[in-house]
Structure formats: C-alpha cells, structure tokens
Amino acid sequence: MALGTLKKKRRVQVVALAAVALVLSTALIGYAMRDGINFFRSPSQVMAEPPMATEVFRxxxxxxxxxVVRGQGEAISFRVTDGGASVPVVYRGVLPDLFEENQGMVGTGRFVDGTFEATEILAKHDETYMPKEVVDALKEQGVYKEAEPGS
Structure with a gap:
C-alpha cells in the first residue's frame, strides 16, 4: 500500500514540475520577444490614434x-502617406538606393511629438514587392494601383 502511494506522489510531483517548467519557459520566451515584435500601422492609423512615444512600430x-528635405549631415525628413493621412518622418542615416518620392517605404521607429523618428528605412521600388500591410492600407484609401504586366 505504501509503495502505491509513493508512486502516486512521485507522479504528481513530476506533473507539477513539468507544468511549472512549461509556464516558466513560456514566460521567458514572451519576455525575450517583447522587443522583437513591431506592429504595423498606416499613416491614417497613426494620426487617428497616436501611439505612445515609447512604442516601437512599423x-x-x-x-x-x-x-523630401535633406538636412545637414545625415538627417533626412520627408512625409509618408497612404492617401488619407500624412506623417512626418525624420531619419538619420543613409537611405536605401531605391528610396524615391511616390515610391513605397516601410520604416521602423517611434512616434515622438508628432514626428515618426525612424531607426530603419526600407524602400520598395515596385508595389509588387510591398509588404501586404502597406498594400492593404493603400487599397483602403483608394491610392493603390495594380502593377501593369511587363513593367
């Protein structure tokens, strides 16, 4: 009888230990990924509900x-639009070669005092290569034009 109770007790301890390990590992993974997840927002969404200055997003x-205004040194300012709203952007660094007016772009950074302060800029020359979120935002505003075949 005592042997059966000991096995049952050991089984409960193993299950409890496994549950604690699972919860702990899930918490650690979530903590490690907290800075790696950047949510996407269109200019209209940013202007309608400005995010906190501490939030990093795309x-x-x-x-x-x-x-596009090139400042002194590496500072560049421009506005990004989805047809419904326009957001001022400031970026310090070297812009990608494909960066041009009327072309798609995705930036990562923070919205501070009414200006998006970008830490990274990605330029997309053709709408075919634009992220789905950007295409959806542009379609929503009626600005997106389908790429012509062969162009």
Missing part, C-alpha cells in the same frame, strides 16, 4: 511627392 506607405 509605418508604411508612399513617400509624399515634394516632401
């Missing part, structure tokens, strides 16, 4: 025509 759309 913004995407088209570089507004006539808005």
């Amino acid at each position: 913004i995407g759309g088209l570089v507004e025509e006539g808005s």
Whole structure:
C-alpha cells in the first residue's frame, strides 16, 4: 500500500514540475520577444490614434511627392502617406538606393511629438514587392494601383 502511494506522489510531483517548467519557459520566451515584435500601422492609423512615444512600430506607405528635405549631415525628413493621412518622418542615416518620392517605404521607429523618428528605412521600388500591410492600407484609401504586366 505504501509503495502505491509513493508512486502516486512521485507522479504528481513530476506533473507539477513539468507544468511549472512549461509556464516558466513560456514566460521567458514572451519576455525575450517583447522587443522583437513591431506592429504595423498606416499613416491614417497613426494620426487617428497616436501611439505612445515609447512604442516601437512599423509605418508604411508612399513617400509624399515634394516632401523630401535633406538636412545637414545625415538627417533626412520627408512625409509618408497612404492617401488619407500624412506623417512626418525624420531619419538619420543613409537611405536605401531605391528610396524615391511616390515610391513605397516601410520604416521602423517611434512616434515622438508628432514626428515618426525612424531607426530603419526600407524602400520598395515596385508595389509588387510591398509588404501586404502597406498594400492593404493603400487599397483602403483608394491610392493603390495594380502593377501593369511587363513593367
């Protein structure tokens, strides 16, 4: 009788230990990934509900025509639009070769005092290669044009 109780007790301990290990590993994975997840927002979403200055997120759309201003040094400012709203962007660094006005872009950074401060800029020359979120945001605003075959 005592042997059966000991086995049962050991089994309960193993199950409890496995449950604690599972919860702990899930918590550690979540903690490790907290900075690796950047949510996407369109310019219209950013202007409608401005995120907190501490939140890192991605913004995407088209570089507004006539808005690119190259400052002193590596500072560049421009506006990104989805046709419904326009967000000022500041970036310090070297822009990708494909970066142009009226072309798609995706930036990662923070929205501070009404300006998106980008830490990374990705340029997309053709809508075919734009992230799905950017295409969806542009379609929602009626700005997106399907790429012509053969172009």
